Amino acid sequence: MFNTPHSPTYTYKQLIKQVQMEKEEQDEDPFGLFGDDDDDDDELAASVNAMAMASSLVEAANEKIVLPHGNVTTTTTFAKRPGNDNERQREDLSSLKTLDLAWPDPIYKGKILLVSSLPLGGGRGYVASETLPPGNLILIESPMMEWPEEQLGTKLGLVSIKHLLETSNASQLVHDIEDFHPTKEHVDSHHHIDDTTDNENYEQISRMIQTLELEYSSSSEVEEDIGTEERHHQQQQQQFQHDVVVLVEIAREKGICSRDGSALTAIDILRMLLALRYNGLESGVYRHVAMLNHDDYPNCTKLFPTDGTSYSEVRTTRTVQAGENLTISYLSRVVSHASRRKLLWEQHRFDIGASHLKGERYRMELIGNKLPPSPLDGGSVEQSLTDRIESATEELEKMRTEIEASIQLSPTVSAEIYEIPKAMEQSVLELYQESKQQLENVDHIVLIPILSLHLEICATVIKDNSLSNSMQLGVLARQTLSAYRLLPLQKSLLGADHFDIARTSLDLANAVSELLSRSVKTLYELKLPSMNTFGVWSSFEQRIRKEHIRIKALYPHDAEQHTKP
C-alpha cells in the first residue's frame, strides 16, 4: 500500500517564466469561449495567445498524446459481462472463521468482524457483521507507527525499520508486525517448503521476497569492468546488506526479540520491510486498517487524519450487506484498469485480473469498443494511450498543487500569478478534448481525474479579483459543463452515495446558481439537451443542491464522540 509521492518535474517558477515570456498584453478573456459579443476582437487575439500558451504547457507537462503507430492495438480478451455493477462477493457469515489477533483495540470498531477464510492473499479481512448504510463509521485508529522524517518522499527503506527499532514500544510493534502479511510464520515456512507449491500465499510471498532480493541482493565483490551506474547499484546493494546487519545488532543490543523469544535475524528485518511495504499507508502504519483488502470498486474509504487529529477514520461509501468483504482502494488515484492492474502487481505482487469488470464499469475502460491489453497478459510494454493521458494529468495536478500553495502562501498575490492557472485551465480542457477523441469513449474512466482537475483549477482562477465580468462568466460556464459531465461518470464508478458526488453536486449547483442570477444566456449557450429555459435550469439547480445535502448528511462528523477520553 505504501506509495511515495514523486517530485514534480516542473516548478511553478518555470511556469511563471514561461507565461511571462509568452504573454504579450493584458488579456481580456484568455479563452474567449463564453464572453460577451462586444469583446470579440480582443477575445480572439487573447484566445490565440492562450491556445499557444496552453499547447506549450501540455507539451511541457508531457509529450503530446499520440498513438504509438497512429492506431491503438487492442485485443478483445474479455467478453462483456452481464450483471449489476454493485453486485458484490458476499460470504455466509455462519461459515466464516472469525479471528482474534492479540492486538490493541482500535479507538473505535463498528459492526465489523475480522475473518480468516477469505480466498485472497493472507486470507484475512474485515467483513460487515450486519447491513451497513453508506457513511457508516467502521474504524477509528491511530497509526501504530508514523514514518520518520527521512522516509518521506523516498522509496521505503531500512531507515523505517531503524526508526521502528528505536521507538519506545519497539518490542510490541515487532510482535504485532509478525501478524502482518506476509506473516512471520509464513515467511519462516517459505524457507522450508518447495517453491513449486500452489498455495497462493506462498506464491505471493515468493514473489515478494524475489522482488526484494532483486532490489537489494548482490555479490560480495564489486566487479572491476562494469559501468558507473552498475557500480553505483552494486555499492547500494552492499550498503543495504551492511545496514541489515547493523539493524540485527541494534535489536540484539536493545533486547528486541521475536514473539517466541528468538533473536531477530536478517530475514526478520527483510520481512518487516515487506510487511511495511504491503501494509503501510501514506499517513503511517495501522494495524486494523491493514486488514482491509483492496477492491477496484471499494465499499469503504479511509479518511486521512485532518489538522489536529492523529487518527484516521474508515467509512462505508455505499450500502454494504452483512457478510460482504469491506474494502478500500490501495491506489491513491483514479486510474484506468490497465494501470490498476500494473500498479497492484508492482506494489503488491497480486493480480486483480479483469473478470470483475462489469456493465457500466466495463464500458468505462474501453478504448473504441475494446478493452486494451494489459502488460500482465503479455500485452505491449510500450507506454499505452491511457499511460500517457494519466501522466499528463498527474503532471498538471502537481502544477496546480504548487501554484495553489504559492497563491496561499503569498501575502500579496499579484494578478500576474493567475496567468498560470488560466493557461493551465486551457491545457486541461485541451487534454480532456484530445483524450476523449483518442479514446473514442466519452465515458472513459481517465476522464474523471481530468474533469476533477478542471473544477479545481476553475476554483483557483475565479479567485482572481482582476477578472472581468465576461471572464468570470466564462469560468462559471466551463465549471458547469465539467461538473455536469463528471457527475454521471463518478456515479458509475463510485455509486450514488459517495461523498465525491456530494462535492461535485455542490460545485455544479453553485456555478448554475451564480449563472442563473448573473447571465442565464450563458447557461443556454451550453446547449445541454432540453436545458433551455430558466425554469428547467432552476429546478435542476435545486435538485442537484438537494442531492448534495442528502449525501452530506450520510457522512456525519461523529468521530469526535468516540475519540474523546
Ligand SMILES: C[S@@+](CC[C@H](N)C(=O)[O-])C[C@H]1O[C@@H](n2cnc3c(N)ncnc32)[C@H](O)[C@@H]1O
Ligand atoms: C494489507 S494486506 C490485507 C490483509 C490481508 N488479506 C491479510 O490477510 O493480511 C494486503 C494483502 O492482501 C492481499 N489482497 C488484498 N486485496 C486483494 C485482492 N483484491 N486480491 C488478491 N489479494 C488481495 C494481497 O496479498 C495483499 O498483499
